Amino acid sequence: MIPQDLKILEEKSIYLLREAKLRFNNVAALWSMGKDSTTMLALARKAFLGKVPFPVIHIDNSIDFPETYRFRDELAKKWKLDLIVGESEINPDLVGSACCGKNKPETLKKLMATYGFDALVVSIRRDEHGIRAKERYMSPRDKNFRWNYKNQPAELWDDYSSKLDVRGHIRVHPLLDWNEIDVWNYIKQEKIPVNPLYFSRNGYRYRSLGCTHCTIPLKSDARGVNDIIRELETTKDEERSGRSMDKEREYVMSKLRALGYM
């Protein structure tokens, strides 16, 4: 990766973040404390002169990793983030993808209704999963958070659709063109703080972070950002291979995203 490529990605992301702030009245960003959403916040700080100008939402289902909570609190203080924590109820009858498909979107729906957000900045990337590859930079959701991925607006010549459905909202995806190595190269270049769970300890590290009960560590000796970049250049494993919900059954991610999962 040459820095020029990263510069192009950065400029596009900053453009999208500024467009989102300009086009919508009430924007918020989702923050999972993972590498992608933290990179998105770093881009937002760059786009808006050192300050994230919109509220940052963490959907907390109360069983995240302790390191994740610490990272959230420390970075929120350091970057002076307007953090909104939405406590997600644990429904005892739901597990795995059903948990993600119901608990988190329901909590987000309540927050959206309370605060009246009309746009959400979400840090998904096209290379993460086939269904995420179908996303647009600005993607409409209806009032029930449903995403009709078979009927999406065209985005030709950087002409994005920001037309809102009645009581719906728009998902803004500034990192859509990035891939995993781009993100790590940018983290290295900009010295962005990351969750310590990404780094190997005792021969294991987490490559994609979720809740404690659905995230599996992978064998790795990558103790720093440079090691991770080297590892990614040679690995043939999928990024989300440590996320149990992706393995449950075919098309589970398509169904989750259609139901409003981030």
Add this chain to the structure above:
Amino acid sequence: MAVESKMRMAADALWRDQSEENWKRFSGALRRSSIRYYRIIFANGGRLNRMQDLTKSHIELYDSKHTIVTKVPLSLREGKRVRGATIYLSGLQVWNTAD
């Protein structure tokens, strides 16, 4: 009273009553103790297969030499509501092993 004894007493109290008050007391004792690592042991020997298993799961706590010091439950109870309590272990590091 020694710091470690206070921490063990707080852990014992948690097994009797997983209230938020007890978790806050335990969290304070934990910060002053020698515990550095944690490992989550889910019920049924592996993943959390049902959310109800949350109440049967526990967390093992280790010192800097990776010697197990004590165990605490994974859940917190607020009346009939049950939720995870991992936020109270903030500051510890995960310890994954092959077994």
